[in-house]
Amino acid sequence: MKAAGELSPERPIRLLIVDDSLVARSVFERIVTQDKRFELCEKLASAAEAIAYLASHRVDVIMLDIEMPGQSGLMALPEILKQGGQARVIILSSNCDEGSAAAVEALAIGASDIMAKPGRSVFSGQFPEMLIKRLLKLGEQARWQNKSEGSIGCGLRRTGRRGSIACLGVGASTGGIHALGQLFEGLGVGIGVPIMLTQHLPPNFMPYFALQLGRMTPMPVKIAEDGDLLKPDHVYIAPGEANLTCRTRRDGSVSVLLDAEREPFASMPAVDPMFTSMAQTFGPASAAVVLTGMGRDGTAGARKIVDAGGWIVAQDAETSVIWGMPGSVARAGLASALLPPVQIGPYMLSQMAKAA
Template sequence: MSIATASNQGSVTATPMRIMVVDDSVVIRGLTARWLEEAGHKVVATCNNGRVAVDQIARAKPEIVLLDIEMPEMDGITALPLLLAKCPGVSVVVVSTLTQRNAQTSLKCLSLGAVDYLAKPESHRGVSTSVTFRHDLMIKIEGLAARHRDGVDAAMTPAMSAGMAAGMSASGAGARPIAAPGARTFRVERGAPGAAAGPSGRQFLRAPPAGGAGTSASARPGPAGHVPTAAPSYARAPAAPSRAAPTLRPVASNTPKRVLVVGASTGGPRAVGEFLTGLGPQLRHLPVLVVQHMPPVFTAVFAEHLGAQTGLPAAEAQDGEALQPGRIYVAPGGRHMGLRRNGGSGIALRLDDGAPVNFCKPAVDVLFFDAATIFGAQVLSVVLTGMGSDGTHGARAIGEAGGAVIVQDEATSTVWGMPGSIAKAGLAHEILPLRDMAGAARRYLGGSR
């Protein structure tokens, strides 16, 4: 994810949270507490190890805990279940440096009940000087606020969109077209909104400039190079969420599906594993492609975990690798994963090191658009819990191509951002609790419902 400028870091959030900071470093505790308070949150406790946090959590009553993994006396993985037992409903974000051992421990924490993870620089100086770490911290806090506050759009709050927009501008990316299947072009412009044209001619957000200008999901496509002038939907104040049931999209084709594409973010590692495990032997008959919003190192470990859970070969995708049934391909952190034709009827994986899409890299939309272009009505797409709206435009393309779109419901999602965005747009064929999604997927894979 791109960095945010300092001017946006101290903006007051619309949804203040009660937060506990647990880290053995006095420098990191102090910096993190200051950043959170500058953003309008209330830091109810700072603790130098897990034991102190366990002793204080019932009294402090935090809504969110930032929990370091490596601490003396009691580390994060030991403290986690004790914290959850003493304060049911609290959202725990594990914080660790980007090492393989810490990635393993972080994923273990997610299986034990943590809702998200945050990668931090290895040195204290790195933490104090990294606007990326500060930016990512604030974005995660804003996304999790939807778990605890009513009246907030989980897909994108004003603070999230402002920080992200500033971050994209700060990255200073120049115009860079990237070739993609189906004669599509992804373009990022300095100082102007970037958009990518999907198979239907629709546009999805690539990277807005400072100030939040960008292309909304409903923007009407124009000539090549044309930039819509309408204000983007994510820059407007969120309306109160509708309690009306979302409209389901009619199924356009009864064609059996022969490729499964999955997108997820916050809360996704546990949900993806549960969903795929539920599919059982059917996984052996089709390729499975997973985009989970994760940093590098974490995605390789995540793939190993999926392999252990499902009993299938699972690994980070390799550019040019032939697509094969019975294998799970995970988009590597920091690179987009797509598909391309590989001569004749062969299909190969395509890795893209371009700019973020929907503020994400890897992005679900990149994979979904490619899947719609190449497989059409034979695609089954599944979107699980996650922050933001990544996957919405790709889901539209898959539906228009005759493929199927299943999304997780709000009650079982950690954050109903990604699946909620698709559901609210009327693009989902089914909206289901996590426990029922594998059963529904099996019906689509057999070509009957």
């Protein structure tokens, strides 16, 4: 039996190093070439070289610096992702600490992970071990994600006349920050109900994420706290150390209930507990959106919402960085529509108008 985190022996993970520092390139090369699970395809000194290389070569993981002469790694990231296909990008930079505004911006554009370069000695502490662990995780994502599946064979769920919505849940992971910007653009000033949001991010990213999200929408945005009353057209973000759920109070109002219990192998925060609590609390008046992300988080909870009479919209494969979470929901026959994020808001508003 394959151990957790162990890769199938079919082929090594293909890596591309992009860093203008000869020292950094040499150090990263030494770290990864000592592990037979990796194949170093190329070492490049600029973003322009990386874009040209990726136009004719396939890799699984791109190790990208931010500060480089000419075009910065951050500016070049959209084109690198476009040329890289299914490749995952990990930002390795001394000017992009985990949880910083620059790190959140990189994640918003589509980077899969952020790791700060150590100060003096790259081999000091646990850096090599931590780097290997993250590269393995990203390599697994890239090798097993089959984005070419698209929406073929995914039947949309037929629903009868829908009632009004009382709460909207949104779940997202890799590439989700960029998708959320488009989603909130489509939602405008809101749809008259509270919005519960779970984005897979570590706790130290959340303050910057909430700040950035607040710039994407005129609706008030906050990191959810226990006991917060859910208000219409307010956005409540799951904190990094707890699942965002809700409960009905004695007076009939609905408030936030944070759940720090983590299911085995589940993300923290996770989408499934949020959707499940919405189904229990709002029943047929619950609706949810599943955006780009790896894995299947959200599918079990989406089924609870559908079983309760609510409905689900999933991001389409063409606009997803990773069509894992929305694809899982679609293949399970739970989605009523597969749409680009910017079209989801207008679609939901049209459905609500029909129910009025």
